[in-house]
Amino acid sequence: MAYDGVETPHGKVDRMLGGAATYIGLAASYFTSVKIVAVVGDDFADADAELLASKGIDLEGLERVPGQTFFWQGKYSADMNDRETLRTDLNVFAGFQPKLPESYRSAPYLMLGNIQPALQRAVRGQMNGVCLAGGDTMNYWIRDYRAELLETLRGWDFLLINDSEVRMLSAEQNLRRAAAKVMDMGPRTLVVKRGEYGAILFCRDCHFIAPGYLLEDVFDPTGAGDCFAGGFIGYLARQRAGAGIEDLRRAVIYGSVMGSFCCEKFGVDRFRTLTMDEVEDRYREFKACTDF
Amino acid sequence: MAYDGVETPHGKVDRMLGGAATYIGLAASYFTSVKIVAVVGDDFADADAELLASKGIDLEGLERVPGQTFFWQGKYSADMNDRETLRTDLNVFAGFQPKLPESYRSAPYLMLGNIQPALQRAVRGQMNGVCLAGGDTMNYWIRDYRAELLETLRGWDFLLINDSEVRMLSAEQNLRRAAAKVMDMGPRTLVVKRGEYGAILFCRDCHFIAPGYLLEDVFDPTGAGDCFAGGFIGYLARQRAGAGIEDLRRAVIYGSVMGSFCCEKFGVDRFRTLTMDEVEDRYREFKACTDF
Numbered sequence: 001m002a003y004d005g006v007e008t009p010h011g012k013v014d015r016m017l018g019g020a021a022t023y024i025g026l027a028a029s030y031f032t033s034v035k036i037v038a039v040v041g042d043d044f045a046d047a048d049a050e051l052l053a054s055k056g057i058d059l060e061g062l063e064r065v066p067g068q069t070f071f072w073q074g075k076y077s078a079d080m081n082d083r084e085t086l087r088t089d090l091n092v093f094a095g096f097q098p099k100l101p102e103s104y105r106s107a108p109y110l111m112l113g114n115i116q117p118a119l120q121r122a123v124r125g126q127m128n129g130v131c132l133a134g135g136d137t138m139n140y141w142i143r144d145y146r147a148e149l150l151e152t153l154r155g156w157d158f159l160l161i162n163d164s165e166v167r168m169l170s171a172e173q174n175l176r177r178a179a180a181k182v183m184d185m186g187p188r189t190l191v192v193k194r195g196e197y198g199a200i201l202f203c204r205d206c207h208f209i210a211p212g213y214l215l216e217d218v219f220d221p222t223g224a225g226d227c228f229a230g231g232f233i234g235y236l237a238r239q240r241a242g243a244g245i246e247d248l249r250r251a252v253i254y255g256s257v258m259g260s261f262c263c264e265k266f267g268v269d270r271f272r273t274l275t276m277d278e279v280e281d282r283y284r285e286f287k288a289c290t291d292f
Numbered sequence: 293m294a295y296d297g298v299e300t301p302h303g304k305v306d307r308m309l310g311g312a313a314t315y316i317g318l319a320a321s322y323f324t325s326v327k328i329v330a331v332v333g334d335d336f337a338d339a340d341a342e343l344l345a346s347k348g349i350d351l352e353g354l355e356r357v358p359g360q361t362f363f364w365q366g367k368y369s370a371d372m373n374d375r376e377t378l379r380t381d382l383n384v385f386a387g388f389q390p391k392l393p394e395s396y397r398s399a400p401y402l403m404l405g406n407i408q409p410a411l412q413r414a415v416r417g418q419m420n421g422v423c424l425a426g427g428d429t430m431n432y433w434i435r436d437y438r439a440e441l442l443e444t445l446r447g448w449d450f451l452l453i454n455d456s457e458v459r460m461l462s463a464e465q466n467l468r469r470a471a472a473k474v475m476d477m478g479p480r481t482l483v484v485k486r487g488e489y490g491a492i493l494f495c496r497d498c499h500f501i502a503p504g505y506l507l508e509d510v511f512d513p514t515g516a517g518d519c520f521a522g523g524f525i526g527y528l529a530r531q532r533a534g535a536g537i538e539d540l541r542r543a544v545i546y547g548s549v550m551g552s553f554c555c556e557k558f559g560v561d562r563f564r565t566l567t568m569d570e571v572e573d574r575y576r577e578f579k580a581c582t583d584f
Binding site for chain 2: 078079173174175176177194197198200206207208209210211212213214215216217218246249250252253287289290291292
């Protein structure tokens, strides 16, 4: 969990609630009960904890320690397909050793946000029994922590990363072959995020291509990829009987839907008012715009 | 019609049949009868004319004049999303004034390849009575021949261009608003091509988003956009009763299918062996990979 400073062509916010756990949790909370593990400093605002709690998110695993919360500042390009990081202060995140409360350990789904692969693996190891586990990673871990990441990936059922990361991880330019190589590393389900162009779901012997939802206005893309992940895993978690391929396809669309809402306002603001009826309306609109 | 020299990461061909009319005509010929208007020099090979004729393409409007055929040479980047033009020799194309044979003038559909907007308008003016007309253009005409292009667009029913061209033509970054502005210029149907990411069909009060077909191997993207256009207009022409919105959606998918085949071999080579059964198989595969 983090505070972010963000500038886009539509405006500038110096400090607002952010972080992968925040976005994933908020998006997933529309579909299932969510328990967050994260660390914040003593500057963390009650109002921000209250927003999460108001969505029914369990904060027992939210550690509060002396110091400042992780801070990230960035500026988006005119077309918002690129961003420049202006500042990253790890603060209390630097010493973070995630510990799962006892009540979290039997959850059936585990979604690991983008942090050091060894920490992700340690969290996975704290889970009792069988759960469907997976997560996100990024270019930094792929390049500089490769062995550690590969060991972590062996224990994952699913992986959600973007197209350039799939190519980097596999050292293969063609996306279909790149996906096959990555699935050989462990995850039997791979979701390749392509930003405004949608996502591709790869399973062992099939794939599903979803275009991106076409937004009238993109105010701030921060967190959209995490909201995609939250919608994806949240929808899967709602399918109690175990998810089949049809559920996985719908999970990708719900992921796109949650990512699209995220972009409509700065930071998490859209989730303050977003209703499940709006989510279902957009899902139906998505279907109407892509059916042939 | 042209000869092209092309280099991609998969190989290099010094001289092969190319040009918008060639690709559009070949792709459309799988759906409808095609009549080509174009100019070539006295270097134009009989074998190339025979390939077109073998697909039932009418070449009465193919003008042969003394001199060399238009020549283009380019080199693609490693990921094939970019290309550099190494050479453009207009040759006999420089003085081209397209003239429709009498037998062409009552055709119900007219697809204008990317040439000077005034020439496109002159061809449109040679058609008798009502036909569904439209075509392609490019950044050069948008930037340097804007008034001429706008006059041409007023007479078009449909326009097929890529996303950066839509943004340039409308001076609007957001694609939905950009599309609305372009449709105000004349064409009531706009197809925005997005390369490997698919295409979006815009009509007055709805849109349809199609992802790109995921190819195992892209050998040479040259002509893929023109094959998209050929598949699109060819499929529409096959619907004798006048195309509705459902037909337009399917036309976009057939466009993507024809564009995807084009990339599988160098130049027009894939069309030497491509069968309608393969086209229909890929259409069904497209549906299976995108349905939810």
